[in-house]
Amino acid sequence: MIEVRNLTKRYGSTVAVDDLSFDVQPGIVTGFLGPNGAGKSTTMRMILGLDRPTAGSALVFGRPYASAVAPLREVGALIDAKDVHGGRSARNHLLALAQSNGLPASRVGEVLDMVGLGAVAKRRIKTFSLGMSQRLGIAAAMLGDPRVLLFDEPVNGLDPEGILWVRNFMKALAKDGRTVLVSSHLMSEMANTADHLVVIGRGKLIADLATDEFIARSSSNAVRVKSPQQQQLLDALSAVHAEVAPLDGHLEVRGLTCAEVGDLAAANRITIHELFEDRASLEEAFMELTRDSVEYHAPAALNQEGAGR
Amino acid sequence: MSAVAERPAVLPIGPGGPSSTLAGVTRSEFTKLRSVRSTKWTIFVLVAATIGFGVLFCFLTNHYWPKASASDKADFDATSTSFGGLMFGQLAIAVLGVLVISSEYSTGGIRTSLTAVPNRMRFLAAKVISFSGVAGVAGLIIAFAAFFAGQPFFAKRGIGASLSDDGVLRAVFGAALYVVVSGLFGLAVGLLLRHSAGAITVVVAFMFVLPLVVNAFPGDWGKAVIRYFTSNAGQQVTFVHQSGNHLGPWLGFGVYCIWAAVPLVIGALLLHRRDA
Secondary structure (H helix, E strand, O other), X not given: OEEEEEEEEXXXXXXXXXXXXXXXXXXXXXXXXXXXXXXXXXXXHHHOOOOOOOEEEEEEOOEOHHHOOOHHHHEEEEOOOOOOOXXXXXXXXXXXXXXXXXXXXXXXXXXXXXXXXXXXXXXXXHHOOHHHHHHHHHHXXXXXXXXXXXXXXXXXXXXXXXXXXXXXXXXXXXXXXXXEEEEEOOHHHHHHHOOEXXXXXXXXXXXXXXXXXXXXXXXXXXXXXXXXXXXXXXXXXXXXXXXXXXXXXXXXXXXXXXXXXXXXXXXXXXXXXXXXXXXXXXXHHHHHHHHHHOOOOOHHHHHXXXXXX | OOHHHHXXXXXXXXXXXXXXXXXXXXXXXXXXXXXXXXXXXXXXXXXXXXXXXXXXXXXXXHHOHHHOOHHHHHXXXXXXXXXOOHHHXXXXXXXHHHHHHHHHHHXXXXXXXXXXXXXXXXXXXXHHHHHHHHHHHHHHHHHHHHHHHHHHHHOOOOOOOOOOOOOHHHHHHHHHHXXXXXXXXXXXXXXXXXXXXHHHHHHHHHHHHHHHHHHOOOHHHHHHHHHHOHHHHHXXXXXOOOOOOOOOHHHHHXXXXXXXXXXXXXXXXXXXXXXX
């Protein structure tokens, strides 16, 4: 498991990571969420000892990662798939990594087959597509069969088939009892993969909670319902003081669950054609949570500010 | 999509399990060195050109021998004439030394490398050892091949050198050592600057441009600078006949080692302290 305690990283006057503390538990996938520039990668680099914290500590199994006897046995990491020498073949790249930790050379073929790159083992890495590079990065992370895995935006640049593969792969690793920390800036991706969420913004901890809890909190107050008797349904919902508004031929209901809306409609003998939780609101809830901590807003926001003056 | 189900048996943990050792990391660095094309090309060019130029120097020296002045004949050093291509060779090996480190930074591979080997001093030591080994083998091939390919040109006149002559064997091994330390100088500058183009520029400046500049320094102070400046000092170990102005072979070589060691030590401290 990973313990991050009061971790701080300053670059001059810029604070990239600000007094951050959280734990990452084994047996589940922990999503590490935050807008671009929130400090996710910097935190991961500090866990790996690549960057030196200004203050605080990051421990893996109770000690700094750098003190491990065979580091690749403890932690497998995919920070940036492009962090390789493109002139080397996939096989030689992994062979060098295996040798550095005293791992048997036979592991190289095993992990290449595991990620489906066995056929291109001898090709130079610079000829790989981004998706293939990501797979190679995952192969490198799995070389030492580690108990802890860190993945920084692993689905970036992957096609849908690749995304599904990575998602299932991470879930299987966690099911295996391993500790899995995956960063992303997309809430929707994490809702599908992570069991637990650590959300940061501007280097500060914003939320540390189970994914189910986050979903319950954010989407329970937005339910979409479609009915041929829209007016009747609207009246019925208003009668129980639900917050309701027409939206794209649906009604958007806040303050009630799907079950409550369904029950209410049945009690009033109102036909319902569609009834669902508004999953889009998950992304909105995440944006709401991190709004104050987004590093660079789109220019539209600036224009509005200007117009207001 | 059940890739994980096919995952091979887990590796052993604890005593007897794998560990990251200097020997293992050195093997790893050797794999990295031999598995990129630039290494093979640089070594090939280094060996071929250094021997080739040495042969050419010997041929021309012999050809124009009747026209040479008495003082040229007195200063003639058959052994070091064979090593006339070392000027080129030292540059090639120093550039390779730069690339051994700077390519880690230019490709981003340094982060992957230091994740696998977070003990940075072990990482650097392994790089130095593996690179020195490769440079040493190349240096020995160059030194002996250039010597044996060059000396036959002098045989008819009886002015050639033999390995059994005083100081010749030392000069031949010295040429190999000179190649190694030239490469390490490049590696050290690469470590310090972490940038290929900048580091190569500095290496060329210190090995070629500045020695020419200081050679023009007037007075006693100038002479001292000339004596102790990088390749001026280092080359002495490849000469059989020392000229009075310069340091002795081993003292000169020792000074050259210091030229390589200083940036290497500073670079090591920075590697330890800086973020990767």
